[in-house]
Amino acid sequence: MTDASRDAILVRGARQNNLKNLDLDIPLNELVVVTGVSGSGKSSLVFDTLYAEGQRRYVETFSPYARQFLDRMDKPQVDAITGIPPAIAIDQTNPVRTSRSTVGTMTELNDHLKLLFARAATLFCQCCGKPVRRDTPESIYTDILSRARNAGDPRLLLCFPVPVPKSFKESEVRELLEKQGYTRFLAPDTAHDAAPARKRGRKPAAAPPIVLEVIQDRLRAGGAERGRVLESLEAALRVGRGRVNLHVADDSDPPRTLETWRYSSELHCADCDLAYQEPNPSLFSFNSPVGACETCRGFGRTIGIDYGLVIPDDSKSLRGGAIKPWQTKSYAECQQDLEKFARKRGIPLDTPWRELGAERRSWVLEGEGAWSKGVWYGVRRFFAWLETRAYRMHVRVLLSRYRAYTPCTACDGARLKTAALLWRLGSRELGDQTLGASSRFRPHGAQWSD
Ligand SMILES: [Zn+2]
Ligand SMILES: [Zn+2]
Incomplete structure (x- = not known):
């Protein structure tokens, strides 16, 4: 060659x-x-x-x-x-092109990618960034063994959680469980860690639901027979609807929980108590309502006010007419309001926009509150108010002058829902070779580190 x-x-x-x-x-x-x-x-x-x-x-x-x-x-x-690589061709004939077309859709690469992701990708927890896998009795057993070895083979309480339904009393649920042979429960005060705190992004419930920690088995992983542990895990997963918690207990009586190892046989991060959607190809298609970002409906961009057009010349001061739409007779009142409130707040009227500083510029754009409250309403509320009057022709014309497509702030232009963007293919090493960590895409709402 x-x-x-x-x-x-x-x-x-x-x-x-x-x-x-x-x-x-x-x-x-x-x-x-x-x-x-x-x-x-x-x-x-x-x-x-x-x-x-x-x-x-x-x-x-x-x-x-x-x-x-x-x-x-x-x-x-x-x-x-x-020297010929695998080829794709975008045909010169009948290109069905819509505003949703991309290289991916026109080459049908997207159709392959969505299948690939549904089958081969790994889900990463939005909260802790760890891979979310379905645990099996086997995988749990292997994990317990290695964790127990590192922890000096501690005493373990193999439990499963049973939430008390709203319409039941705790004692009624205990009774039902006792009829099935489950008589031992982790005392509520020692199971303080039983229900992991709901992380940010979840609405706090009025009263936290009561969760019983039912003891399935007590063991030390090092000494316990494999078959017995697997059997206990299987039973706990079955009655606990896919959840198993192993409480590392001290030697006191009743035992106190020192640490909890959580497992789940569903697409569920046991540590964060976050459940995830099953993947299917539609989840990875921005042309499907299942996968499309809800804010931009899969377009990757939204139409909104472009503040670069509202303040086209940053060498102008507030008094000098930095806010362009307010320099006409129709909106001179807004310009007067701006100058009045700026004087009150000590915002300089004759300083060029670019030298005002981020905080003062933000005050001009975002304001202090609604117009009806008699405070500074800001440029953004002015445009929101205009939108409500868009039934008038001249308002529509005015709005169109300041509108532009901007990348969708919910998906950063990725076009997909966060639920889809949490799935990844390949290794971190491969990712590092392609693109530095700082410039890589990170879904909104994911609290991941690099
Ligand atoms: Zn997590
Ligand atoms: Zn979007």
Whole structure:
């Protein structure tokens, strides 16, 4: 292999359709445009030769079984092609283009990616950033063994949580459990850690629900027989509806919980007590209401007021007309209000906008409260008020002058819901090789570290 072949596609003796024994080198990693008059063989070269060969070789890498489901392409009329990567083609015919089209949708790459993510991606907890996996009795047992070894094989209480439903009394639930043979419970004061505190982003319940910690088994992992532990875990998962808590207990009587190891057989972060949605391909499609960001409806951007257009010249002062829409007769009243309240608050009227400082600029834009309260209402409320009067033609015209598309603030332009963006493929090492941690995308609401 020569050096040239490593960064170029070498075509030798192409004779597809009307090509006349063409030799050429096409550089890789560059945008190459093929032009020519009608009938000169552009499509024969690009689609029937390059794309056909790239696709053909890619398909060859699959098993014969998989190949039968893929479009086969005929070998193009060419002596040799080297250095060709797998190819995708965006057809020149009938491009169904909508405002939602992307390279991903037009090449149908998105259709493959959403399947790949639904099958192969790993979910990371929004709160603690740890992978969320379904625990099985086997995986829990393995984990308990290694944790117990590190903790000096402590005394363990194998428990499962049973929330007391609103319409029941705690004693009634205890009675029901006792009928099933569950007579031992972790005393409520020692189970202080039983219900993990709901983290930020959840509405606090009026009264925290009562959760009984039912003791399934008591053991030391090092000495306990494997079969017995698995049996206990299975039973606890069954009655505890997929939840198992192992309480590390001290030797006092009744035992006090020193630490709790939580497990869940569902898509649920046991540590944060956050449940997650099952993945399906629609979750990873911004053209599906299941996956599309609710704020921008999958467009990745929203239409809003562009403050760069509202204050187009930052060398102007407030008195000098920095706020452009208020320089007309119709809204002169707003300009007077601004100057009146600015004087009250000691905001300089003759300082250029760019020298006002972030805090004062924010005061101008955000204001102090509603107009009806007789305080400074701010530029943003002015536009919100205009929106309510958009039934009038001249207001619509005015608004359109200051509107622009801005990246959606809910998804940062990713077009998908946070629930979808918490799923990731590949390793962190791979990610680091592609893009530095600081410039990588992080879903909103995820409290992850780098
Ligand atoms: Zn978590
Ligand atoms: Zn969005």
